[in-house]
Amino acid sequence: MAPLNEDQLENIRNERKIQIMRAAIKVFATHGFKLTKISLIAKEAGISHGLVYHYFKSKEEVLYDSLEWAMELNETRKFLTELSEMAISPVEKLHKFTKFALSSSLSTSSDIFRIIQHLEHTEGVPDHLLEFTKNVGMMYVEFFIPIFIEGQKAGEIIQEDPEVLVGIFLTIISGVMADDPGWWQENMDHKIAIYLRMLTTR
Amino acid sequence: MAPLNEDQLENIRNERKIQIMRAAIKVFATHGFKLTKISLIAKEAGISHGLVYHYFKSKEEVLYDSLEWAMELNETRKFLTELSEMAISPVEKLHKFTKFALSSSLSTSSDIFRIIQHLEHTEGVPDHLLEFTKNVGMMYVEFFIPIFIEGQKAGEIIQEDPEVLVGIFLTIISGVMADDPGWWQENMDHKIAIYLRMLTTR
Amino acid sequence: MAPLNEDQLENIRNERKIQIMRAAIKVFATHGFKLTKISLIAKEAGISHGLVYHYFKSKEEVLYDSLEWAMELNETRKFLTELSEMAISPVEKLHKFTKFALSSSLSTSSDIFRIIQHLEHTEGVPDHLLEFTKNVGMMYVEFFIPIFIEGQKAGEIIQEDPEVLVGIFLTIISGVMADDPGWWQENMDHKIAIYLRMLTTR
Amino acid sequence: MAPLNEDQLENIRNERKIQIMRAAIKVFATHGFKLTKISLIAKEAGISHGLVYHYFKSKEEVLYDSLEWAMELNETRKFLTELSEMAISPVEKLHKFTKFALSSSLSTSSDIFRIIQHLEHTEGVPDHLLEFTKNVGMMYVEFFIPIFIEGQKAGEIIQEDPEVLVGIFLTIISGVMADDPGWWQENMDHKIAIYLRMLTTR
DNA sequence: TATGAATGAGAATTCATTCAT
DNA sequence: TATGAATGAATTCTCATTCAT
Structure with missing residues (x-):
């Protein structure tokens, strides 16, 4: 040969x-x-x-290389792209995203989440890793801000500072993913619907 | 001497x-x-x-003795007792509790929370510790169920299975406390108000 | 490569x-x-x-693996087998064995002896090790009983309960091996001959 | 007062x-x-x-002070003195001593024995302790030599170098005391009688 | 004289990292 | 490229010894 x-x-x-x-x-x-x-x-x-x-x-x-690699092929990012192109209402987008985040507990994307949260609560993490985590967080925020604004224009989402709303929305998802995603698996749609009530007008 | x-x-x-x-x-x-x-x-x-x-x-x-000791003098438990005796509406009670949980991030009570969450996600925790953590969790649930029911009777809280509502309410607080309590410190009342919208009628 | x-x-x-x-x-x-x-x-x-x-x-x-290994290649066991096949009188067998036991002080076999004695006088030895030591002891006793009986039949060894005789014979060797094998090195044959007088008729 | x-x-x-x-x-x-x-x-x-x-x-x-103190009030020494004054045959003296040594396992004297044996097999024992142990050993030898000689004169004890005989006699007792005094407790007189056969004429 | 609180050196065990093959 | 043998730093726990009271 x-x-x-x-x-x-x-x-x-x-x-x-x-x-x-x-x-x-x-x-x-x-x-x-x-x-x-x-x-x-x-x-x-x-x-x-x-x-x-x-x-x-x-x-x-x-760790560093793995995170970088995982982010590049990140399903979340792909999912976000697809999401942004869907012809559904902003609130429905939030619903879909939440569901994706919580149900993908066995996929790489939630693993990344968890790793990053670990790192954020750890001392002595080298700078380049810290920066990395910040960037990832930022990516999400920047993606959702326009969706929230759109939702507010459509009268679906309450009139509050969009940054604050995105903040609440994401910290809670992030916290829940790290803490106890198992609890949400049962009746997930119903639970998410309740969860999103905090953001929606009626 | x-x-x-x-x-x-x-x-x-x-x-x-x-x-x-x-x-x-x-x-x-x-x-x-x-x-x-x-x-x-x-x-x-x-x-x-x-x-x-x-x-x-x-x-x-x-660890065990410290947890036991902390639970005994637990401010949270004391706070719950006081809370139950206050002459305020159920939703106001939820607000007060949330605020207490998130603002006491530097106190022992949130530390206990965090430790227990660690333990729950850790393999090889000895039985007596596991049981301990379960009991603590149960205590909270049992405290809040009546409050939610009361709130539903008063028309303040939405008509859903109280256990589910308490579950959402507590898993989120617990997750957030473990994950990023810092974010909530600023404008806390406002953020909590939004958070509670998911539970309240309008 | x-x-x-x-x-x-x-x-x-x-x-x-x-x-x-x-x-x-x-x-x-x-x-x-x-x-x-x-x-x-x-x-x-x-x-x-x-x-x-x-x-x-x-x-x-x-410790456990080492003992097991040492027992498997144990020179003592080999020696016993050889001894049993020799065409010499029972008392001569006792002499040879004693000599072997005391002269091999620098070899593995006396080390095993010593370790086992340590273990027998030690608290908190795990069960499998205790059992191990018991088995080793039993092996020796069972090997020597027939030799003593044979010696008694031949009129070489005094008429006493063979178990008692084997007991005296082995406890003394064991004690001496653990305590002060050095003393016996000089003029060993002569000393052993005296030692065996306690068992022999004349 | x-x-x-x-x-x-x-x-x-x-x-x-x-x-x-x-x-x-x-x-x-x-x-x-x-x-x-x-x-x-x-x-x-x-x-x-x-x-x-x-x-x-x-x-x-x-340790040092305790040994010194114990030797001073030593029951063994007292016993030896008493023994030397008894009106019994040399072999009976050996029997009595052996019995004393083996049966006094709960008394201070056998404790001293055991401690000294420990020390002899231990590295890094300070000089003054080593010397101490040597002296104790010597004391016994010097006490028994005359008794053996007397026994030989009386025709009770075999004609061998008394030092060798005392050596065998004491190393065995010492070894047995350290190793397994328990075994001897039952039927002690009988066992000792067999033991002494190695020294006696018939 | 008497107590037990306090310290730190030493020993078992784990694991990231290096290296010979 | 691939293996797992080999090393040593770091961590838990024990115990002789000192010290404040």
């Missing part, structure tokens, strides 16, 4: 990396940074722990 | 123990069980790490 | 384990369980203390 | 010291030096652990 050419090698390398990062995201989300053992990531990825250090310099780099 | 008499010793012992437990609650709330270092509790309490083991058998006992 | 193949790894692993167990037996024999420091075993084995935990879960497991 | 005079104070002081030393001998005999906790001695003596340090500089001094 001819030796693999560089591109192919690069591909293999990338796939290995992705395999590790996918595992890392999952494990970091469950245990947080400090309590995540490299050996657990390795096990989850089905490789030896030594190999992790061929692709990443340190545990911290595993 | 005569040794200290029994009362004096008892006092020192009690005060030291409380001093340690107060520190422990704070540190456990910040870092969770596993990541809390005894040395940090000791530092926070201003004593040597060895002394902690003079008063407690193990890190786990520090 | 290719990683080591499975056989090579298995070899390294086994050799290291044996290297550690050999060191452990020696150190446990000298200091007993509690006072044996893992760091000392590691030093004796020429490795870092961390590596011990790569091969064993805990100090207790080091 | 008049204050106690100096002699009385000295007496109290001495009694306290003795109370501690008595406890210490017992505990050291059971656990050996390193594993003996000062707190356990204190408990056994019914005092606080702090008080031990009023009477002794260190754990080591507790």
